[in-house]
Amino acid sequence: MTVTAERPRTTIFKRPSSAYGIWSWLTTVDHKKIGIMYGYAAFSFFIIGGLEALLLRVQLAQANAEFLTAGAYNALFTMHATTMIFLFIMPASAAFMNYLIPLMIGARDVAFPRLNALSWWIFFFGGIFLYSTFVFGTSVAPVGPDGISGNLAAGGGPGSFNWLAASPDGGWFAYQPNAGPFYSPGTAMDYWALGLQIIGLASLVSAVNFIVTIFNMRAKGMRLLRMPVFVWMSTVVAFLLLFSIPIIAVALFMVTFDRQFGTLFFAPVGGGDPILWQHLFWLFGHPEVYILILPAMGIVSEVLPVFSRKPLFGYSAVVFAGAAIGFLGFGVWAHHMLASGITPVAQAAFGLATMTIAIPTGIKIFNWLGTMWGGRLRMTTPMLFAVGFIAMFTIGGLSGVTHAVVPSDWQQTDTYYIVAHLHYVLFGGSVFGLFAGLYYWFPKLTGKMMNSKLGKTHFWLMFIGFNITFAPMHWLGLQGMVRRTWKYAPETGLEPWNVVVTIGAFIIALSVAVFMYNWFHSRRHGVDSGFDPWDARTLEWAIPNPTPEYNFGVSPVISKLDHFWHLKYDQDDEGRAVRKDDADQIIAELEHVGLNPPEPIHLPNPSYFPLLMAAGFPLMFYGIIYHTTAWGKALIVIGAMVALTAVIGWAMEPVEEPHDEPSEERAEEVEAGV
Amino acid sequence: MSDVVHETPVAHHDEHESTGIGNRKLGMWVFLSSEFMFFGALIATYLLYSNRGGFEGTYPSEIYDIPFTSVSSFVLLMSSLTMVLAHNALSKGDQNGTRTWLFATAALGAVFLGGQVFEFTEFIVQSDMTLSTNPAASAFYLLTGFHGTHVAVGVIMLLSLWGISRRKGGLSEEHGMNLELVGLYWHFVDIIWIVIFTVVYLLSVPSA
């Protein structure tokens, strides 16, 4: 190891230098450690969101059930969606992007390592802030603008989980005015609005960071059209975030002002327009859908070629289709509002725009099929998940086309048909893709392989459970089961299918348990992966497993798409891959150089300030919620002071400590044992 | 090791810049492009409500003081000039000029902010138009308030740079990049005000 540890300098604090233990994680600016932290946090929220879903499913397994109170039910579906979207899939994608983008483009880190740490800590504190609503939040019966208030029953009784009702219950879409000050009084929706504001800030910072990283930090010869598709999809996602987060930020500011400071942006009683909220929300919310799916598409585009032993079919078509999806994604938001009374012209226009998205999506699917066609398909666990992704995402895409037929959407919208559609896209799509990635890159993280028997058990359980859960929802929706419904009448005939759905949900839960066991077991007892366990194509596999702290022993120079593959393989006259005679030798050299960098490598030093700065935001935002009290005001000031201190410290601290090559003086000191 | 050619011997992480533009400068441009969406949403909201009739209370467009706002808009516009002169002076190594123009920029920004405080006070006290009078008023205060916050942040950054420039040796080359970034930000805040001044002030007053 020739990573040079430099003498830390003191600005506000002594610069941290721990390489092990808790402080190394709290102060790290290493994109890999940050990625891992994102991953674990996201997975924890996945478990929480999943448990919420199971509670919802138990309630719905029976007509007119009393398992949950209405308040608890509404809170749970709000938090389930908010958690899965903002606290699971987005950070899980961020985990992959953090870990992989620098490796895939041949960089030592992202462009702004400390900003990267800041993003992570802001996200983490934002998640904690949002979930602290379970402890501090309140939610009470609606109070109409005329001052008459609704009434709650005396109490839910045991087993009703009524304590959950004190959390955000306006839906993840927070339609106004229902989620506004009159109809959702109490602080719970404030936690929601401000929590999302914090998390959005994290995404925005990440987006800037990734864009600059991808445009500026590529290794020599890594032209844009030589980047792996995952990096391309991350680029599109970063731009989607860049342009959509500010919109939701403004919308959330307006809601917060409505709720806290008596403005009237969305209150019809004062002339506010609830449809404005929908426009702003979906103007963000629809790009958000692609923010959730594109990283998974990127992962699948990496996994399929490796296990088909063929290059990605139509690389540039897949890249451009991804960019087209991102671009068109900004032009279709009002298809979420087709029943809201917008003009027929708008309905037709947005319906047609939505249909056009099917074209680039189709291009991707057909190219993936083209990749598999004629290949030598190794059905490993990541490959199973990737193929599962294509199949399930196709179903989700096709049901999506049925919504684009506007009049048919008037029947489907706000029913379980939509719930089915979005889960086929986000679970059958994103989550399957993410699992493919976890199995595929596990050796990269740990140097071990995941157990493939358990992996396949996980896949089949999840695949079957998923379909049992979500396929019947299509049917339920068309039979008239509306979304977000706490109870349904027995006469509707919906009960039998709901029982099936609930059974499926528990099968999914079981499959996740298998995965968790596999993960932690393989981390300790997994088979050693060695170098390049999958015979892969992309740059991240051209370095040892687990990834060294400095990524590349020497910065690579790229001459082709799938550079690493071409180091190992030639083509014969028929175009078949032929392993080079010296392939093993090249790999051995790569491994050697990867483990023993020929020159010292300077890495960005750890820093306290991202953590400190991120800590300022929740403090300020708690203060805003309780701004009418003295301690609320005090919290705003304290939070601002904390953030300001961090800004000053940050500004005074260089990214890398000055590293005059170990001077003779110092060398003598070392020799003298000083 | 045929294809894997060594690059530079000592590898700093912050080294290659494929686009030829520094990371921080590129980052600033990227961030500013995103700010369009932010102010766009606020301006759109204002336009929606200022054009909607039937609200109770005063509309902001009824009480604009166009001559006053014209002057403060002009002040902000001219601060872009002083900003660019500060940048120019530093690039020529003229520390004195940099210092002067930096201070002038911050001062003009502060005058603009003072004008905004005065305007808000007038609206609230004289015309009884508060944040919660009607959606048009809410949108006006939120939009101009967020713009003002951006200006205030800019003034603080300018004053910090000015403070550093007063130290011995003035602004280093690294600070030069900071100055350029603050400059980009400052000009951006100015162009947003160009739009606000026209769309929100001049165009939303109902013609007689």
Add this chain to the structure above:
Amino acid sequence: MARSRHRLSRLTALVGTTAFLASCSLIEIQDAPMTTFEPAGPNAERLDGLFWMVFWIATVVFVLVIGAIVVMLFVFRDRGKNDAEEPKQIHGHTRLEVAWTVIPALILAAISVPTVSAVFELTGCDSDSMKVEVVGHQWWFEYHYPAQGIDTANVMVIPAGQEICAVMTSDDVLHNFWIPALHGKRYLVPGQVTLLRLESYEPGEFWGQCAEFCGLSHSLMRARVLAMEPSDFEAWVADQQKPAALPVEGMPEYDGYQVFTNKGCIQCHTVRFDDDSASNIIQREDFNGPDLTHFASRTVFAGASLPEEGESYDAALKKWLADPPNVKPGSFMPNLALTEQEIDDLIVWLGSNK
């Protein structure tokens, strides 16, 4: 060994899928009153037709894609033989790319034609159709017939074979009026008006539901539409236009009426009496509960969520009056702590308001 394991996993998958499909067919679908598959009027029929058109196209695509995957899994699977040839390294195929860009585009263009025409034809109402104003409240629908001067709730009565224009708005939050058998959904937006045309071919009772999440008791905000022969509808209108009889002392309804006036019910509800002095106890704009003049003519109450299946009308009413927030969480109708006797009296009086 590896081979048998493969076979095992494939077998498991096969058995699992078969079991799943078998269980699907075993669960018999009862009569589902909210289904979208039994359109009862021209609007819903049009939507149903569009759905099936896209459904079959989607099915063809689905079968092709999934079929291709399944075929590939068998044909191109790596059997673990060491001497297997490496695949040809194909990077793409321009003509194929063009084909699978253009063909879907053509299919979508074909779909878009009936889509757009249906959007324009099914949005809004004909100007000469009968108007029913629908007002959404947390958590019930109010219906006002402007031409007939009728106020009712929960059950909308319409003449069959005739286009009705629902002129809709909301009193509080967003709601979404949905009668699957008659038309798709349309939001009720506070401060704005939306239109929805409804038409039923034949007389019948159709179920509906508020489809947009509207707060605590969203799921209990249900609706009924009762389509009648035009002559029956005329009779119904005539009935509804009649005021209620003012109970006098000694009549069995009198005690219930006293409870109504003394226990605060009149703060939100109104009844139009034949005696003018009693008819305007509260000004119209202050009402936020349903008009109870013809309460007993409606088959359902409490946001059309009562009576539940197998429950008698009176028992349901008793449950409702005893503790409304317990039935409908968040209800704006409070628990007035009525005694058993008071509730029984109220039921008698309400039952007389036919």
Add this chain to the structure above:
Amino acid sequence: MTAEQDTHPSPAQYWKIAALLAILTTFEVAMFYVDRELGLGGLNALILISLALLKFVIVVGWYMHLRFESAIPNRFFTAGAILALALYLVVLSALGVVVIRG
């Protein structure tokens, strides 16, 4: 930084640009009063928006040196501006503020 000096305007040019901006601003304010007298309606809006656009381009192009930057920031920045303009126009037209005739 040396390369920049060759292409960037000199202080004298900066002052000239400022003078131009000042004149344009005077025009704008003047237009406001002209419109009050004459009620130009749509024409006024067109002129004012053109003037604002001109000022916008001048500040971005010369003061922010976007004219002298490479294509990358240019594209990002323009994309942001155009995207914002297009999207919010659609929102406003959907909400009935901007009426697109056709």
